Amino acid sequence: MNIITQEARKKQAIVKYAEKNGKSSASRMYGVSLSSVKRWCKRYDGTWQSLMEKSHRPHSHPNRHTPKEERQIKNSFKKFFQRYGWDGVYSDLLRKGYSRSFSGMVYAAKRMGLAERSKPKKKSRISRRYPEILTPGEKVQIDVKEVPYNCLRGSVLRNNKHLYQWTAIDECTRMRFVYGFEEHTPENSVRFLLMVIKAFPFRIKTIQTDNGTEFTYKYISDENICPFDKALQKLGIKHKLIPPRTPWHNGKVERSHRNDQRYFYDW
Incomplete structure (x- = not known):
């Protein structure tokens, strides 16, 4: 049993106690805030799974790329990625007034599903190491x-x-x-x-x-x-x-x- 499951079962015990003895009594008994007890009671549907902690990650970010910027990334990606890679895409975007960082552009492109198509695997060739040439003109x-x-x-x-x-x-x-x-x-x-x-x-x-x-x-x-x-x-x-x-x-x-x-x- 992991810690998330343990926490959910503990909340279930608090909710059941609150249903029998009142929310204030449960708050004092278990040393948790009354507002938390009320929130758990409201969420509880009879199963401990309903009391599991949900992700607090926001659905969007205030600095997320705008629709216009996403269109620019898609257009530049289609024109330049296959031949010049991410550097070529970023250079083209900068010429068009793009002001985000390189890593931000790559993250946004991957979030939009770009560059996720896997390349066909080539037949592997036995890799042999050759002696390094250390003298100019040797070869x-x-x-x-x-x-x-x-x-x-x-x-x-x-x-x-x-x-x-x-x-x-x-x-x-x-x-x-x-x-x-x-x-x-x-x-x-x-x-x-x-x-x-x-x-x-x-x-x-x-x-x-x-x-x-x-x-x-x-x-x-x-x-x-x-x-x-x-x-x-x-x-x-x-x-x-x-x-x-x-x-x-x-x-x-x-x-x-x-x-x-x-x-x-x-x-």
Whole structure:
């Protein structure tokens, strides 16, 4: 028997005593106020459950969001949450004159039932811990991303060409270098490599890439050597290839490309 049940049964005993001997007598006998005895007698319906203490929490709060603010939250949530999360929703609300706190906005949104749809569970992948890179230049990840066609401007768009973004990220410092070329070729990978070496203020020991033909001919020819591999050999830089179809091994540069798409190209 918990304390709430005990209190309710004690009140029942007081009410029964009051019904036999009077409310004033019950008040003196049990040492409780007369007003409490009267209130319990009025509430009592023959069961001790009717005397259980009810919640004192108010049904509403004087500082609760107004209907206008709730509409603003719903509209901003629909536009920005999926792409930019709560930070994007809050930034949009501030631009519209919203003056509440970030936590207050999130609480109000969840109270309205927003963001409660559960995401489908992805198949879990075995998590492996890799040794942390502690020296700048010890490993640099490089990858290529095609710039969305609807983002092209100027002569590239007029001439119906494509644009490709080469990105390099140092695993230790997270220093990042980006450059664009119109052709997706090994020769442009070599040009980009020389730019990276010039831009980074430390010596690069290892370059890590995927198995695209702009980086290696490993899976298409046993005789020909990719120009990118030749350049690395000449510079004394090790070339590490990630296993096929495992982009998460190049996770840092892949993530940076996703952020470029999300916060720049999709804007």
